[in-house]
Amino acid sequence: MFQPFCEDELRTYLTDKDAYNKILHSIGEVKHMGHLRDDLCMKTTQLARKNIENATQIAELKNQCAIIRTTELAVAEEKFSELEKQGQELASLSPVVLLEKLGDAANIIDEESENLQHLxxxxxxxxxxxIQNYKKMRRVYHTRTLLRLAAMASISA
Known part of the structure; x- marks a missing residue:
């Protein structure tokens, strides 16, 4: 229960620091707050020690993550460029492009057979x-032309 202080006691508490601290620390709430502060300081110190102990392990793990990230990134980039290259190759093999190439190849062999005629x-x-070379060239020309025509017919069908 709270008892009021007399004037002399108050003067003593205001002028004598030790007396003031003694009365202050005798209050239950202040004692509880002191215990909480001490407990908090102790736990903070424990966490700090644990963090210091784990600092090297954390640094190692960060390095391992960086190594894994860079190696996996390199592998993924390589795979991506390979797939991109395959995609470009497949794009060059579209039916329209293949028909065009077949037509160009037929025209080239046709020109070569005409040059043979001039010779x-x-x-x-x-x-x-x-005769031997001309027959071969004309056979190739007609094969390519017929393949092109058949392919065009099957695409448009």
Whole structure:
């Protein structure tokens, strides 16, 4: 129960620091607050010690994460570039592109067979060589042309 202080006691508490601290620390709530503060300081110190103990392990784990991240990133980037390259190759194999390439190849062999005709007309090659090469070239030309026509028909169907 609270008892009022007399004037002399109050003067003593105001002038004597030790007396003031003694009366202050005798109050239950202040004692409880002191215990809480001490407990908090102790727990904070324990956590700080634990953090210091774990600092090297944390640094190692961070380094391992960085290494894993960079190696996995390198592998993923390599895989991505490989897949991108495959995608570009597949794009060059679209039906339209393939038909175009087949038509170009047929035109090239057609031009070569025409050049062979000019050579035979000018007498620059023998007839037996002309016949053998010309037949091969025309067979290739017609094969490519027929393949192109068949492919165009199947695409439009």
């Amino acid at each position: 035979i007309m000018s007498g620059e090659i023998e007839l037996s060589d002309f």
